[in-house]
Amino acid sequence: xxxxxxxxxxxxxxxxxxxxxxxxxxxxxxxxxxxxxxxxxxxxxxxxxxxxxxxxxxxxxxxxxxxxxxxxxxxxxxxxxxxxxxxxxxxxxxxxxxxxxxxxxxxxxxxxxxxxxxxxxxxxxxxxxxxxxxxxxxxxxxxxxxxxxxxxxxxxxxxxxxxxxxxxxxxxxxxxxxxxxxxxxxxxxxxxxxxxxxxxxxxxxxxxxxxxxxxxxxxxxxxxxxxxxxxxxxxxxxxxxxxxxxxxxxxxxxxxxxxxxxxxxxxxxxxxxxxxxxxxxxxxxxxxxxxxxxxxxxxxxxxxxxxxxxxxxxxxxxxxxxxxxxxxxxxxxxxxxxxxxxxxxxxxxxxxxxxxxxxxxxxxxxxxxxxxxxxxxxxxxxxxxxxxxxxxxxxxxxxxxxxxxxxxxxxxxx
Amino acid sequence: xxxxxxxxxxxxxxxxxxxxxxxxxxxxxxxxxxxxxxxxxxxxxxxxxxxxxxxxxxxxxxxxxxxxxxxxxxxxxxxxxxxxxxxxxxxxxxxxxxxxxxxxxxxxxxxxxxxxxxxxxxxxxxxxxxxxxxxxxxxxxxxxxxxxxxxxxx
Numbered sequence: 001x002x003x004x005x006x007x008x009x010x011x012x013x014x015x016x017x018x019x020x021x022x023x024x025x026x027x028x029x030x031x032x033x034x035x036x037x038x039x040x041x042x043x044x045x046x047x048x049x050x051x052x053x054x055x056x057x058x059x060x061x062x063x064x065x066x067x068x069x070x071x072x073x074x075x076x077x078x079x080x081x082x083x084x085x086x087x088x089x090x091x092x093x094x095x096x097x098x099x100x101x102x103x104x105x106x107x108x109x110x111x112x113x114x115x116x117x118x119x120x121x122x123x124x125x126x127x128x129x130x131x132x133x134x135x136x137x138x139x140x141x142x143x144x145x146x147x148x149x150x151x152x153x154x155x156x157x158x159x160x161x162x163x164x165x166x167x168x169x170x171x172x173x174x175x176x177x178x179x180x181x182x183x184x185x186x187x188x189x190x191x192x193x194x195x196x197x198x199x200x201x202x203x204x205x206x207x208x209x210x211x212x213x214x215x216x217x218x219x220x221x222x223x224x225x226x227x228x229x230x231x232x233x234x235x236x237x238x239x240x241x242x243x244x245x246x247x248x249x250x251x252x253x254x255x256x257x258x259x260x261x262x263x264x265x266x267x268x269x270x271x272x273x274x275x276x277x278x279x280x281x282x283x284x285x286x287x288x289x290x291x292x293x294x295x296x297x298x299x300x301x302x303x304x305x306x307x308x309x310x311x312x313x314x315x316x317x318x319x320x321x322x323x324x325x326x327x328x329x330x331x332x333x334x335x336x337x338x339x340x341x342x343x344x345x346x347x348x349x350x351x352x353x354x355x356x357x358x359x360x361x362x363x364x365x366x367x368x369x370x371x372x373x374x375x376x377x378x379x380x381x382x383x384x385x386x387x388x389x390x391x392x393x394x395x396x397x398x399x400x401x402x403x404x405x406x407x408x409x410x411x412x413x414x
Numbered sequence: 415x416x417x418x419x420x421x422x423x424x425x426x427x428x429x430x431x432x433x434x435x436x437x438x439x440x441x442x443x444x445x446x447x448x449x450x451x452x453x454x455x456x457x458x459x460x461x462x463x464x465x466x467x468x469x470x471x472x473x474x475x476x477x478x479x480x481x482x483x484x485x486x487x488x489x490x491x492x493x494x495x496x497x498x499x500x501x502x503x504x505x506x507x508x509x510x511x512x513x514x515x516x517x518x519x520x521x522x523x524x525x526x527x528x529x530x531x532x533x534x535x536x537x538x539x540x541x542x543x544x545x546x547x548x549x550x551x552x553x554x555x556x557x558x559x560x561x562x563x564x565x566x567x568x
Contacts, residue, residue: 155558
């Protein structure tokens, strides 16, 4: 079957609706010495169930987004979490897909309900990461990054590009050579926007009072990306209750519907033809699939809010372009014009994004889905954005070279 | 050892040692180590030349045959790396800052990740389209780092 036929089938009006009935979050933190990974999971599962007004008796199964066993110090941690949450005997599924893990898990949970297999599914991302150390200098970040880095192809990337900002920086540099944008100032402005947004978010890890100069003058990691333009690395958990339309009316809150889901797994940027240098095709394809399914044709006008993966600020700007918020090469201008500011016409990363709110693969993506759900419910407090059309977007990307991407369109009933 | 709040902390280490096979890709790593030669695989069906090599063509599932590749190539993308955590093995063979690039060997359909050595690492020193040539190290272990690139004219 062709891709076009797949898309046409995916957009059939007869598709059953899947709703978000509950969300549960805790702040991103460098470490949670007071919690094991089971306890982190419990905190957000309890919050999501309470938000939906249900108990574990109502949950028919669970889908877990768990990225790394090495960071967790445990293989098959999903079954241990499942037991701790009191869901023993019920189906459980674990998904891992780089820094798109949580969004791929959301797709699996969506399919679990849309297929008719379940009516109520707990979607939960959890990841410890701060337990590792470099024994030479007791530096935890270095221990964590060393473990995380083997996501890179161990034979063909890792020996020369072990640190994610370098591999992903190839795309950004190619973009700058191809289009002349974004400028270093635009990169810093996008980061500053997210740092400012995080100061209003009780779930944010970093609440730094930075200036544009602070960001531009912080150390260069892989040119042109500076330290304050890179995502944090945290441990955290986030959870959602997903329900079928059949049972949605029994939940405590009106559902926010998952209107579109798209995922794409691309090659690791090694084609020689040059067509994709400076582009992020996985983000583009996942976005197109989600828009087609949701019936979004003019995302810039039809979306009220977006959370995208600003693993570094250049990636946020490239995501604007791949997600159709502007033409290729014009993402930097969107920043200059303030379009994506929290008070702008299309706020992007009102949470503070991965740069300031926090990041760990598996959790961030579900966290972003929680954020957009809260925004669409208009319960985001100080960081609430204006909701006009009732639609929001979550876009995530990860992998060996920004090659594993997902997009979800959420919408509330008018 | 207890943290603030009285939480008990314990030490652990999970150490894994590997002896892994390069399988069907062994000729690439053997040619690097034994001959100081870059190799790839050509698909007999669609003529795609894979480097990194593949024993079967991922585009058409055809059989591939080994072929020596030119040591000259073209930079398709580059970035300038100023920071890598101190515990990375990279520090054993590479000083900071360095230029990481995707290089398409002449005759290959694909690119390799590798380092381009330039006399002075400054932003813009390795633009896309720059011609480079591979330099092989004296002591080779059958790893990607057995060679690096330098600008062709140097």
